[in-house]
């Protein structure tokens with residue numbers, strides 16, 4: 001059944017929407033995996049990337065209350081928190097590492113990247129974020145700052161009265177290096193209205209990313225799957241990303257995000273391992289203009305991420321340290337891993353571990 005698609009992939013032809021839907025529908029997971037693995041090898045050989053990074057979520061207070069999000073709180077609600085800039089800077093110091101990490105050799109300066117995303121705070125002005133970025137940059141000039149989803153950028157633009165381009169340019173001037181791919185969810189309007197009616201639209205997300213790329217900011221892209229969407233809506237999402245990438249070449253990696261149902265308003269079930277592997281593989285095959293597909297171990301779990309490296313992924317993200325968004329929604333993985341543990345995971349999958357920086361340059 002997959003022969004026609006297989007021939008297309010082998011002759012380097014681009015897959016259509018119909019091809020991609022067929023790939024999602026197939027039960028022939030091994031043929032799909034082999035094809036995706038071949039495509040991944042063509043781009044990245046036998047390498048699998050990881051990074052020494054840390055996630056910081058400055059606040060969980062959010063004016064949007066997306067129905068799939070278990071992390072956000074309203075102002076004044078139990079569990080709501082805010083970090084001061086001093087606390088943020090302090091959490092990046094090597095002394096903030098847990099004894100287990102220090103014992104494993106992840107010291108003294110362990111991070112090459114800080115990944116910052118948070119709620120849309122009702123009171124913080126844009127200047128707070130600018131100061132946050134510049135204070136981090138001043139204290140840790142070697143750490144790459146990957147911060148703020150397209151949704152946050154749109155919010156900053158609205159609270160500051162600046163255009164999207166001005167907002168991005170200011171952030172870049174203050175030390176923003178790259179942007180993560182969150183907030184994309186599923187672009188389809190019907191799905192978005194069910195999941196997150198208050199959020200920036202799919203078109204809005206694409207427009208912010210296009211502006212970021214044109215301003216010289218590389219970004220990632222994500223897709224949240226396994227909730228209420230169907231295969232056609234996933235494929236539509238992938239094809240819209242592929243189209244933007246054709247125009248800007250500004251995306252570095254694509255990360256499929258497996259929906260976690262605990263403590264969320266929409267509830268439901270965890271995605272299946274088969275669906276996770278299929279989604280990695282189809283993404284690799286459809287996004288022929290993306291250099292990297294990331295198997296985010298926090299969401300897939302340590303074991304399935306290893307298998308995902310044989311199904312088209314070439315990156316497993318990083319050390320993370322203390323993940324909060326997915327763990328609020330029932331993640332079954334650890335909250336962080338050491339570089340040694342990541343290297344071991346990759347080697348045991350038969351791949352060559354490569355420590356990278358935020359731009360996929362090899363770290364010695």
Ligand code: V47
Pocket residue numbers: 068069070149179180181182183184185220221222224255257258259260261264296317325326329
């Ligand atoms: O934007 C929220 C998603 C994203 C849930 O760019 C959920 O390198 C699953 O974007 N179940 C944040 N997912 C994470 C993210 C990310 C992670 C790692 C690497 C990169 C990168 C980006 O998590 C949110 C949202 O799409 N999310 N709630 C949930 N219940």
